Each structure stands twice: as C-alpha cells, then as structure tokens.
Amino acid sequence: MSNSILESVDAAGDSTPGRTGTSAGTPASTIVMSMQQALNRALDEVLAENPKAVIFGEDCGQLGGVFRITDGLQAKHGAQRVFDTPLAESGILGMSVGLAMAGFHPIPEVQFDGFAYPAINQIVCQIARMNYRSRGTLPMPITLRVPSFGGIRAPEHHGESLEALFAHVPGLKVVSPSNPHEAYHLLKYAATRPDPVIFMEPKSRYWQKGEVNLAHGEAGAGSPTGAKVMREGRHLTLVAWGAMVARCLQVAELAAEDGIDIEVLDLRWLKPIDAEALAASVRKTRRAVVVHEAPLTSGLGAEVAQLITQSCFDTLRAPVERVTGFDVPYPSGDLEDEYIPNIDRILFGIQRVLEYKRG
Amino acid sequence: MDTLPVASGGAADPLTPAQLRELYSLMVAVRHLDRSAIAWQRQGIIPGYAPELGQEAAQVGSGYAVDTTRDFVFPTYREMGVARTMGVDMVAYMSTHKATWHGGLYDPLKSRLAPIQAVVAGSVLHAVGWAHGQTLDQKDGVAMTYFGDGASSQGDVHEALNFAAVMKAPVVFFVQNNGWAISVPTERQVAGGSVAARAAGYGMPALQIDGDDVVAVLGATRRAFAHARAGNGPVLIEAMTYRRGPHSTSDDPGRYRTLDEERDGAGADPLERFRQRLLADGIADEAFFAEALAAAKAEEEQIRTGIQALASRPGTEMFDLVFQETTPALQAQAANWREESEHV
Structure with missing residues (x-):
C-alpha cells in the first residue's frame, strides 16, 4: 500500500490494533474440524434430535454426497431418513413441499448451485409461497443445502453465486457460513426453523479446518442470527460472506502491515440482512467495501451499499465500493482467479475508498 | 385401456341406490354452482372464474372415492367439483375467484385439499412428497393429484411419475383429458394421443376411462386407491372428457373452435346421461331430480350470499x-x- 493511503486515513478512535475474534483461552467444547466435518456433524445431530427431519437428494445416501457432507448418515440413521432420489432437481424440491405438508422437515440437497435452476419453479412458486398461499396452515420448514460459489476449477454451472436471486424472492431466507464453526451452528439453526432457508455452502472452503466451539448459546456460539464481526477495526469495514470472508481477513492482515485497521463483517444472513450490524460497523469506520463473487449488476452488494447509505449517509467519508465478480458467465477454471475478487482487487477497492476526496 | 390388476376387497362393490342418487345430487349442485359462477362474473360479483362445465362426472366420481380421514388431494384451479364433493366450505373455496386470497380461505389440513394451485402441474410433485411421507410414517393415506392434458406436457409431470414409481409412493394421478389446453387441442398437445399410455414406461398401471360416466369414474378411482393403499405403488387414471365451456371467463373459444366442432367433440352431456340411466334403472324419478335441482339452487344462493358478504382481508x-x-x-x-x- 502506498503512503498516500496511510496519510488519508483519519486518526480516529483509540489505537487498539485489529484482532481476530478467536479468544486466547480455548474452551473445552472446542475441537478442530473441516467445514465438511462440521456440516456432517450438524446434520447428524439434527437427524438425532428431530425424528421428522429427512435428508435426500442426488447421491446423498450410500455415497454420502459428492462432497461427502452426508457421509455415514444413511448407515447411522437408516435409508428412510437419508435417501437418494432420481436425478431431477424439480422433483427433489417439489417432493420437499409435499413432505413438509405432511409434517416433515425436509433437508434436500441440490448437488451444485447451477442445478438449482431446474428447480426454480418449485423453489420460487411453491416453497417460497406455500405458507402465504395457505395462510400459515402449511409452513415450509425446508432447509435447502446448496454447495455454492466458485474456486474449485469445476465444470460449467458448478461455480454460481445465486444469493441475490434467492434473496429477491419473498418467502425465502438465505444464509451462508464462512468457516467450520459458523457452518456447524448456522446449519443447526437453519435446520430447526419453520421457514424455508437456502443454505449456501462455500464449496471452496469445505476442506479448510478451523476451531468449532460446539457449545450453544452465549457461552459458546453466540447468536445464530444476524451478522458477525470477524475482526474489529477502525478505518474501514469489509462486508463479505461465504468464501470471501476468509479472503477479506487475509486482506485485513496485509493492510494492517501498512497501519490500516480494517473491520471484517461476516454478513452470514443474506436474507434477512442485519442492517443494524452494518450501521454499527460503518458508523464507527465511516468507510465500507462490500465483496462478493456474484456478478456486479443487481448483486447483493448494491443492497448492502444502500442499507449503509441509508443509515450512515452523514458519517460516510466515501461512497460504498463494490469488489465483485463481473457481469459475465462464470468462467472456466483457467480464468476463475481473474473473476473471483482476489487480494489485489480488494486492496484496490480499499484504496479507492481511502483516497476518495469530496468534490 | 386398463392395466390395473383387478382389485380385491370392496373396491369393486356395486353402488347402492342411495349412493347413486347422492352422486347425481352432487353433480347437479356442481353444475348449478359452476354455471352460476359465470353469471356472478358477468354481474361483477367476482372478477374471474375457470369453469369445469362438462367435467362433473370426472370430478364428482373421483372426489367421491377420497377418504377425508386419511387421504389428501392436490387440485389445480379447475377442481371446484372435487372440492364440493369432498365437503369443502364452498364460500371459502370460491373466495379465490373473488380475488380474496390466492389459495382460497379454506383450511387445507382440515379439508384435506391443498390450496388452489395456479401453476400448471405445480402440485403434482407435492402429491408424491406427501405420499412418500405416508410411507415413512407407515400410514395408509393416499395422495390424489389432478392435472390435465395440457399439464402433461410439463417436465414436472414426468419427474413426478418417475419419482412415484421408483419410490412406490401411494399416489393416484388423475388426468382429466378435456380436449383443450386453452386453445390447443389434445392432438397438438399429447404425442401418441394418450397420457395413460405413458404410464407403461414407468412400470405403472393405468386406466383410460370414459370420464363422462360418473359410475365408471368412481369405480376406477376406488380401484386405484385400493391398489395404492395396499402398498402397490402409484396408478394413473386418464378420464376422457370435454371442456364444454371456455378456459376461463376471459377466454373466447370462438377464436379456436366452431360450435359444430364443440358439439361433436363434447358428445352427450354427462349429467343428462346419468339422469337417463337412473331413470331407466328405476333408481330415481322426476320428483327426485326436481328436488335435487331445488337443493342445488338453494345452495348456490347461500354460497353467493356468502361470497358477496366476504370482506377483503x-x-x-x-x-x-x-x-x-x-x-x-x-x-x-x-x-x-x-x-x-x-x-x-
């Protein structure tokens, strides 16, 4: 980072350096596991705690899913609770509606983000509306797991970011975990809600390990709703979700070397968005950059920018910046590093905000 | 066409005279309410309606086979006759046509009728999910889902038939082939000419029946329910009938079929056919028919009053x-x- 950026940073607040949220003393209930293991554990516990919970989709049973998220669950809970369906996403989601009407809590899986498209009619016209259409008599407690976003050199339609599409649909809630701890707690929470939740798993983070504090409540996980400050800072807020949170934390470490103190806010819930957390963070930092993998135009970054502008217009020192994917079809593996916001592009976004001068 | 194994138990028992008369009374009530609903629309009482004129035998006959203590029915937007036969509160049902609430105001769980569905083939998969839930719960309820010749073109119908057959889900797929999907006739909609014929590809028994013969419809539906309830998997029934009216009160059939074509295609009126049969068999007389019509008129008046009194939510x-x-x-x-x- 250039010195000019440093000079443009206001001397603000105390001089507490940025730090990660991990506490020094590790509680006894904390174990290290990958996000895949955390999700698997959460599903195992949901099946054990709720006899009406059922998991199904393509290859979810004996194989344990192509990402092994449901590994071992059929053997443990039986083929009635965890089962394979024919290869048809509309069928999987349409069937979920009927099961929910019969009192079950379906936890279907769409194998990859891009395969949610064949099921859009059932998701948008049926799952999202049945509670409303039936005047609350037929709730849709459906937790749709969607391995999401890019970064694994996969074929076409295996790297999509559909959060803005889902968030735009009345009747759906949308959440995305950023690390194993969040994955465990957010999935356990989502899978016990009475409303449909699209659970977007950042597939590029499945194999990253991290500490998971299994304890619930304030002593352990904290609240499973709303956004979460993953790193406190004074100069600028990076807003991100899914795999982009880890990248933003990396960026914050690099910026700290130049004395720029960045706050990283993991939005977690993409609907409902925690507008209060956005306001609280940006009122303090007065600058914000939102980072997402999805294309720029009509992406969720626009919604975040508007919410920040609404609550922080008077204190904002610069327009909210967006660092995102481009308005292009998700590219082939060779080009995906050019598409997904990388450290340099996020730093440039930060620079634009810090160097902004009122005209 | 009939590939359903002959049922054991009471599914094929002959109907009693009282049951036959009840079927007639239901058909008259449905016919009169259906015709009246078009009049209500013309009078400005409701903004729109999708008539089922000519499909009374298919709807009353199939709906009569439902056991509302354990089965569940998934309608489209044209199953008023099924709803009435199942005993659904008709003011609450018709409220959807008054634009009060999309799904209607009736309680789907209590009435065992899913909310009115405006997506063509939208609820066919829901029936499969509900039915599989019966299997998981080790219960003996059967799901019946309605769709038409037009909906049979939708991919969801294929997915539903395949899922149900793979999972042996207790589903009765009840197709009303009424000859028309708005303006497109069956011959330009259904390749091969029969939805029932497709069931063979799923290894699923199917019946193609005269959908204008209420006794035949009821008999076929009872057999299908018995088959599914016994754990033998799904059945498809294609009831051949004719949409005698427009697609909806906004439609103009004169743009796609002549009155001569309509008369030839429609054939004999299912209500009149049944009346002649009851007369010939000595099951009912003119006094009974007059009484049934009077009851239908009184019922319609009560429903109309209820609809008119219905406030916006x-x-x-x-x-x-x-x-x-x-x-x-x-x-x-x-x-x-x-x-x-x-x-x-």
Missing part, C-alpha cells in the same frame, strides 16, 4: 403470512405501509 396479512418467523425488513415495510395508507 386486512392488508396486514400481506406481511404477516409470508413467514412463520417474520423479519425486521418485513416489519419495517408493514409499519411504513400503515403510516402511509390513509384508509387503514
């Missing part, structure tokens, strides 16, 4: 019924709406 329900657990954004929007709406 409070606007707060727009917000309150989206989720079981509402969101801050929805609450804020509801608060804004209240503040900025003078009439509330």
Whole structure:
C-alpha cells in the first residue's frame, strides 16, 4: 500500500490494533474440524434430535454426497431418513413441499448451485409461497443445502453465486457460513426453523479446518442470527460472506502491515440482512467495501451499499465500493482467479475508498 | 385401456341406490354452482372464474372415492367439483375467484385439499412428497393429484411419475383429458394421443376411462386407491372428457373452435346421461331430480350470499403470512405501509 493511503486515513478512535475474534483461552467444547466435518456433524445431530427431519437428494445416501457432507448418515440413521432420489432437481424440491405438508422437515440437497435452476419453479412458486398461499396452515420448514460459489476449477454451472436471486424472492431466507464453526451452528439453526432457508455452502472452503466451539448459546456460539464481526477495526469495514470472508481477513492482515485497521463483517444472513450490524460497523469506520463473487449488476452488494447509505449517509467519508465478480458467465477454471475478487482487487477497492476526496 | 390388476376387497362393490342418487345430487349442485359462477362474473360479483362445465362426472366420481380421514388431494384451479364433493366450505373455496386470497380461505389440513394451485402441474410433485411421507410414517393415506392434458406436457409431470414409481409412493394421478389446453387441442398437445399410455414406461398401471360416466369414474378411482393403499405403488387414471365451456371467463373459444366442432367433440352431456340411466334403472324419478335441482339452487344462493358478504382481508396479512418467523425488513415495510395508507 502506498503512503498516500496511510496519510488519508483519519486518526480516529483509540489505537487498539485489529484482532481476530478467536479468544486466547480455548474452551473445552472446542475441537478442530473441516467445514465438511462440521456440516456432517450438524446434520447428524439434527437427524438425532428431530425424528421428522429427512435428508435426500442426488447421491446423498450410500455415497454420502459428492462432497461427502452426508457421509455415514444413511448407515447411522437408516435409508428412510437419508435417501437418494432420481436425478431431477424439480422433483427433489417439489417432493420437499409435499413432505413438509405432511409434517416433515425436509433437508434436500441440490448437488451444485447451477442445478438449482431446474428447480426454480418449485423453489420460487411453491416453497417460497406455500405458507402465504395457505395462510400459515402449511409452513415450509425446508432447509435447502446448496454447495455454492466458485474456486474449485469445476465444470460449467458448478461455480454460481445465486444469493441475490434467492434473496429477491419473498418467502425465502438465505444464509451462508464462512468457516467450520459458523457452518456447524448456522446449519443447526437453519435446520430447526419453520421457514424455508437456502443454505449456501462455500464449496471452496469445505476442506479448510478451523476451531468449532460446539457449545450453544452465549457461552459458546453466540447468536445464530444476524451478522458477525470477524475482526474489529477502525478505518474501514469489509462486508463479505461465504468464501470471501476468509479472503477479506487475509486482506485485513496485509493492510494492517501498512497501519490500516480494517473491520471484517461476516454478513452470514443474506436474507434477512442485519442492517443494524452494518450501521454499527460503518458508523464507527465511516468507510465500507462490500465483496462478493456474484456478478456486479443487481448483486447483493448494491443492497448492502444502500442499507449503509441509508443509515450512515452523514458519517460516510466515501461512497460504498463494490469488489465483485463481473457481469459475465462464470468462467472456466483457467480464468476463475481473474473473476473471483482476489487480494489485489480488494486492496484496490480499499484504496479507492481511502483516497476518495469530496468534490 | 386398463392395466390395473383387478382389485380385491370392496373396491369393486356395486353402488347402492342411495349412493347413486347422492352422486347425481352432487353433480347437479356442481353444475348449478359452476354455471352460476359465470353469471356472478358477468354481474361483477367476482372478477374471474375457470369453469369445469362438462367435467362433473370426472370430478364428482373421483372426489367421491377420497377418504377425508386419511387421504389428501392436490387440485389445480379447475377442481371446484372435487372440492364440493369432498365437503369443502364452498364460500371459502370460491373466495379465490373473488380475488380474496390466492389459495382460497379454506383450511387445507382440515379439508384435506391443498390450496388452489395456479401453476400448471405445480402440485403434482407435492402429491408424491406427501405420499412418500405416508410411507415413512407407515400410514395408509393416499395422495390424489389432478392435472390435465395440457399439464402433461410439463417436465414436472414426468419427474413426478418417475419419482412415484421408483419410490412406490401411494399416489393416484388423475388426468382429466378435456380436449383443450386453452386453445390447443389434445392432438397438438399429447404425442401418441394418450397420457395413460405413458404410464407403461414407468412400470405403472393405468386406466383410460370414459370420464363422462360418473359410475365408471368412481369405480376406477376406488380401484386405484385400493391398489395404492395396499402398498402397490402409484396408478394413473386418464378420464376422457370435454371442456364444454371456455378456459376461463376471459377466454373466447370462438377464436379456436366452431360450435359444430364443440358439439361433436363434447358428445352427450354427462349429467343428462346419468339422469337417463337412473331413470331407466328405476333408481330415481322426476320428483327426485326436481328436488335435487331445488337443493342445488338453494345452495348456490347461500354460497353467493356468502361470497358477496366476504370482506377483503386486512392488508396486514400481506406481511404477516409470508413467514412463520417474520423479519425486521418485513416489519419495517408493514409499519411504513400503515403510516402511509390513509384508509387503514
């Protein structure tokens, strides 16, 4: 980072350096596991705690899913609770509606983000509306797991970011975990809600390990709703979700070397968005950059920018910046590093905000 | 066409005279209410309606086979006759056509009828899911889903038939082939000419029946229910009938079929056919028919009065019924709406 950026940073607040949220003393209930293991554990516990919970989709049973998220669950809970369906996403989601009407809590899986498209009619016209259409008599407690976003050199339609599409649909809630701890707690929470939740798993983070504090409540996980400050800072807020949170934390470490103190806010819930957390963070930092993998135009970054502008217009020192994917079809593996916001592009976004001068 | 194994038990028992007369009374009530609903639309009582004129035998006959203590039915937007036969509150049902609430005001769980479905083939998969739930719960309920020749073109119907057959789900797929999908006739809709013929590809028994013969429809549906209830998997019934009216009160059939074509295609009126049969068999007489019509008229008047008295739902329900657990954004929007709406 250039010195000019440093000079443009206001001397603000105390001089507490940025730090990660991990506490020094590790509680006894904390174990290290990958996000895949955390999700698997959460599903195992949901099946054990709720006899009406059922998991199904393509290859979810004996194989344990192509990402092994449901590994071992059929053997443990039986083929009635965890089962394979024919290869048809509309069928999987349409069937979920009927099961929910019969009192079950379906936890279907769409194998990859891009395969949610064949099921859009059932998701948008049926799952999202049945509670409303039936005047609350037929709730849709459906937790749709969607391995999401890019970064694994996969074929076409295996790297999509559909959060803005889902968030735009009345009747759906949308959440995305950023690390194993969040994955465990957010999935356990989502899978016990009475409303449909699209659970977007950042597939590029499945194999990253991290500490998971299994304890619930304030002593352990904290609240499973709303956004979460993953790193406190004074100069600028990076807003991100899914795999982009880890990248933003990396960026914050690099910026700290130049004395720029960045706050990283993991939005977690993409609907409902925690507008209060956005306001609280940006009122303090007065600058914000939102980072997402999805294309720029009509992406969720626009919604975040508007919410920040609404609550922080008077204190904002610069327009909210967006660092995102481009308005292009998700590219082939060779080009995906050019598409997904990388450290340099996020730093440039930060620079634009810090160097902004009122005209 | 009939590839359904002959049923054991009571599914094929002959109907009693009282049951036959009840079927007739239901058909008259449905016919009269259906015709009246078109009049209501012309009079401005309701904004629109999708008549089922000519499909009374298919709807009353199939609906009569439902056991509302354990089965569940998934309708489209044209199953008024099924709803009436199942004993659904008809003011609450017809409220959808008054634009009061999309799914209607009836309680789907109590009436065992899913909310009215405007997506063609939208609820066919729901029936499969509900039915598989019966299997998981080790219960003996059967799901019956209605769709038409037009809906049979939708991919969801294929997915539903395949899922149900793979999972041996207790589903009765009841197809009313009424010859028309708005303006497109069956011959330009259904390749091969028969939806029932497709069942063979799924290894599923099927019946193609005279959908204008209420006794035949009821008999076929009872057999299908018995088959599915016994754990033998799904059955497809294709009831051949004719949509005698327009697609909806906004439609103009004169643009795609002549009156001569309509008369030839429709054949004998199912209600009149049944009347002649009851007369010939000495099951009912003119006095009974007159009584049934009078009862239908009285019922229609009561429903019309109920519909006219039906107030709009409070606007707060727009917000309150989206989720079981509402969101801050929805609450804020509801608060804004209240503040900025003078009439509330």
